[in-house]
Amino acid sequence: MATVIRLQPSGKEVPCSETQTVLEALEHxxxxxxxxxxxxxxxxxxCRVLSGTFEQGFVMDMALSGEDRAAGFGLMCMAKATSSVLELDYGTADAQPKLYPPREGVPFVIIDKLMRALGVVELRLRPLADRLRYWPGQYIMLGGQGEAPPPRPYSMANAPRPDGEITLLVARHEGGQTSKWIHDVLAEGDEVFVSGPYGTFIGDVSLDAPVLCLAGGTGLAPILALADAALRRGFAPPVTLVYSARTEAEVYGRGLLTYWERRYPNLTIKTTLTRQRTDGYSGRIPQLLERLYPDLAGHRVFIAGSPQFVADCAAAALRCGAEARHIFTESYFPRAAPALPEPSRLLSPSPLG
Ligand code: FES
Structure with missing residues (x-):
């Protein structure tokens, strides 16, 4: 039975076929x-269901308790509507995707600290209490307390996981107190406190267009999180990731990227080195782009890296025919801790989820 999902309090309606879950219909x-x-x-x-009926399907008690069910909640990833109208409490007045309110001082333990490339440490953190909810592409602030170095922004390099684990890539900057503290002082087993999530470099699950991702250095982190989420979700259009490092020794995540490329036929990955000649690609991405992708019409372009890298890549993408409104960027530069948004703050996301 074809159904309409009505989102309250906006009253907006979404069609839902009988084969779709409510989540699939909303994403569509x-x-x-x-x-x-x-x-x-x-x-x-x-989500809380305000009216109508649905089949919940098999879900785990820890994800949906008896109290949740009694209060009218359901898990929309498994729910199929069985009435002509299913009304959901979507919670936001204009039914835009919700941004998670940032939290401060969330305790995590470092469960792994690995040098994964020259000058790049990978931290894997697990939450001690409730996990931090975030959208792929967002970042947290990590720093010491008291006399320790000030918090600095680091993007999550993985899509959200049920156990709340987050992965951060931290490049060592000789002038950067926090990155040196992370590289030289922090150790596996240490407890750290993070704040977040922050940022609007996130995805739009309705995107249905070819995607080009351009990453420089540890700008790869938010791109990995976005790609991780999109590929796991079954995103079908072509996705191309061009990643730039200075030398072979600085290339991060070769194993993971190779796995993804073999696992997902719609994914292509190219790595270019800017300070070393190889049999593969050499030179900066802005210079390579016109040769590799002369026609970016209809593409969505995601760029993350240093401000200069981002600016040069965006200019090159425009020259190749990408539309400015379809270029989404994340620059890493010194910045103060962001002010906490209002809890009800809404977000218009950038494409790719
Ligand atoms: S329970 Fe629905 S996404 Fe995990």
Whole structure:
């Protein structure tokens, strides 16, 4: 039975076919309801149903408790509507995707600290309490307390996981107190406190167009998180990732990227070195782009790296025919800790989720 999903309090309506879950119908219409496992296990997609009926399907008790069910909640990744109208409490007045309110001082333990490339440390952190909810592409602030170095922004390099683990890539900057503290002082087993999530370099699950991602150095982190989420979700259009490092020794994540390329036929990855000649690509991405992708009409372009890298890549993408409104950027530069947005702050996301 064809159904309409009505989002309250906006009253906006979304069609839902009988084969779709509620989450799939919402995503198809461009509503980025938070989700993670898509299998009834994490509870991320929990919504209160105001009226109408649905089949919940098999979900785990830890994701949807008896009290949740009694209060009218359901897990939308597994729910199929069984009435002509299903009204959901979507929670936002204009039914835009919700931005998670940032939290301060969230305790994590460093479960792994690995040198993964020359000058780049990978930190894997697990939360001690509730996990931090974030959209792929967002970042947290990590720093010491008291006399320790000030918090600095680091993007999550992975899509959200049910256990809340986050992965950060930290490049060592000789002038940067916090990166040196992370490289030289922090150790596995240490407890750290993070704040976040912040940022609007996130995805739009309704995107259905070819994607080009350009990453310089540890700008790869938010691109990895976006790609991780999109590929896991079954994003079908072509996705191309061009990654630039100075030398072979500075290339991060070769194993993971090779795995993704073999696992997902729609993904192509190219690595270029800017200070070393190889049999592969050499030179800066802005100079390579016109040769590699002379026609970017209709593409969505995601760029992350240093401000100069981002500016040069964006200019090159425009020369290749990408539209300015379809270019999304994340620059890494010194900045103060962001002010906490209002809890009800809404977000218009950039494409790719
Ligand atoms: S996305 Fe995990 S329970 Fe729905």
């Amino acid at each position: 219409a461009g509503y980025a309801l938070p989700n993670n496992c898509r299998a009834g296990a994490c509870g991320e997609c929990k």
